[in-house]
Amino acid sequence: MIDFDTAVALILDAARPLEAETVALEAAGGRVLAADLTARGDAPRTAVSAMDGYAVRDADLATLPARLPIAEIAFAGRADVPTLPPNCCARVFTGGPVPHGADRIVVQEIVDRDGDVARFGTAPGEGRHIRAAGSDFAAGEVLLPAGTTLGFRAMVAAAAADVATLPVVRRPRVTILGTGDELAEPGQALETPGSIPESVSFGVAQLARHFGAGVIARRRLADTPEILEAAARRALDEADLIVVTGGASVGEKDFARAMFTSFGLELIFSKVAIKPGKPVWFGRANGKWIVGLPGNPTSAIVTARLFLAPLIAGLAGRDAAAILTWREEVLTTPLKPCGDRETFERGRRVEGGVAVLNIQDSGSQKALAIADVLIRRRPGTRGLAAGDTVDILAF
Structure with a gap:
């Protein structure tokens, strides 16, 4: 069993970006650029008006009031750039090309119109x-450097570069295998004696997508070695990363690691000295990463946030270490002393800081839904009072 920081270091070492692929601009949102994005042309390609108004020469407004015939009209999208004749003006709309020879645009609000003549009565300003x-x-x-996550603002710049496709880091393909004879598909558990709804894989799948993965399969498996081994073979053929939930302890039907043995499983760590989630494990088989999560819902989602999230982010080209950015916050409720394992209490943001949830059971699902932070406690640390500070992670 290893400590939390050592386990995180091993995850971060593995979290290297996958190879690049080219996708349509429309499909690039949320992905990570694999190369610098450079502009194909100038923007704007020619001088354009920033306002609706009239293009003029300064010399033609030297004496006011002035009357200037409207010689041209320039809307946005006009392909050619007109030339402004002397002693004339041009009607120009926002985004329209500024005629050659014009010095400024006079906003339409201070210009009077008399048929095809514009009347300028006041100075246009600076x-x-x-x-x-x-x-x-x-x-x-370079509009966007390699490594940029293509969020909503970056997508504007990407499209402005006038490119139809983008090179991006390939999104890791994830298969989730939920193990346990007691599990039933949601909607069927009450009709199946002795069963409970399989809930963990749905949370894990959403977490995987949130941090940059493509979930290609989510399968529920009975605790039968032959079934599990066949599922392992299939997952290794189709995915870059396999997540197994349940079967990670030492019971008679805990086969989560054994299902990969015949495929050359290399265990990187098998337990971590944390609470909840001690049975979490990490390994590799046939060149594919495998993360084993505990079966209890809270334990599974906490360990997924701590270990699976940075691994997926790194494989997708994001900053894996940034996914585990802790910050200090003020407690609004007291905390008991920590035991001999590093502990991650569930809490929620409230006015004035963070409050610890009353329910910290590893099997809780209702409390899990309202938690939005993890509170980190080092082994053996003293109890804390409201007003003390703690390290928190967005959950």
């Missing part, structure tokens, strides 16, 4: 309201 060619970015400029 603002020129022109976006120069290349003022946003230039052709060949």
Whole structure:
């Protein structure tokens, strides 16, 4: 059995990005860029108006009031750039090309219109309201560096680069195997004597997707060695990462590790000195990563957040270590002394800090739903009072 920090270091060492693939821009959201993204052209490609108004030469407004014939009209999307004749103006709309020879755009609110003539009665002020060619970015400029997660803001820049596809880190394919004779599909448990709804895999699948994985299968398995070994073979053929829930302890039907033995399982760690979740394990077989989670719902989801989340994030090209960013927060409720194992209490954010949940049972599911932080306690630490600080992790 190893300590928490050692287990995390082993996970982070394994959390290396998968190879790159090219996807359509439409499918790139949430993915991680595998190479710098450079602009194909200048933006804007030519000088454009920042306002609806009239393009003029400064010299033609030297004496006010002034009357200038409207020689051109330029809407956004006009392909050519007109030339502004002397002693004339051009009607220009936001995004429209600024005519050659124009010095500024005079906003329409201070211009009067008389048929095809614009009347300028007041000085236009200092603002020129022109976006120069290349003022946003230039052709060949790096808009997004490799390693950028393509969130909603980055997707705007990606599309502005005028590319139809993007090189991204391949999303890890995850198969989840839920083991246990007592498990039934939700909606069938009450009709099956002795069974309980299989709930853990649904939470694990959502966590995997949240941190960058593609869940390709979620299977419920009986505790039968032949069935488990066949499922292991199939999962190793289809996935980059297999998550097994349950069967991780030392009972007569705990076969979670044994199901991979014939495939050359290399255990990286088999237990971690934490509470909840001591039976969590990590290994590799046939070049594929395997994470074994406890069967109790809270234990499974806590260990998934601590170990599976950074592993998936790293495989997907994200900063794996950043997934385990702890920060200090003020307790609003007291905490008992910690035992001899590092403990992760479930809590929730409240006004003034974080409160510890009353229910800390490893099998709890109702309390799990309202927890939004994990509170880290080192082994043997003293009890804490409201107002003391603790380390928390978003949960």
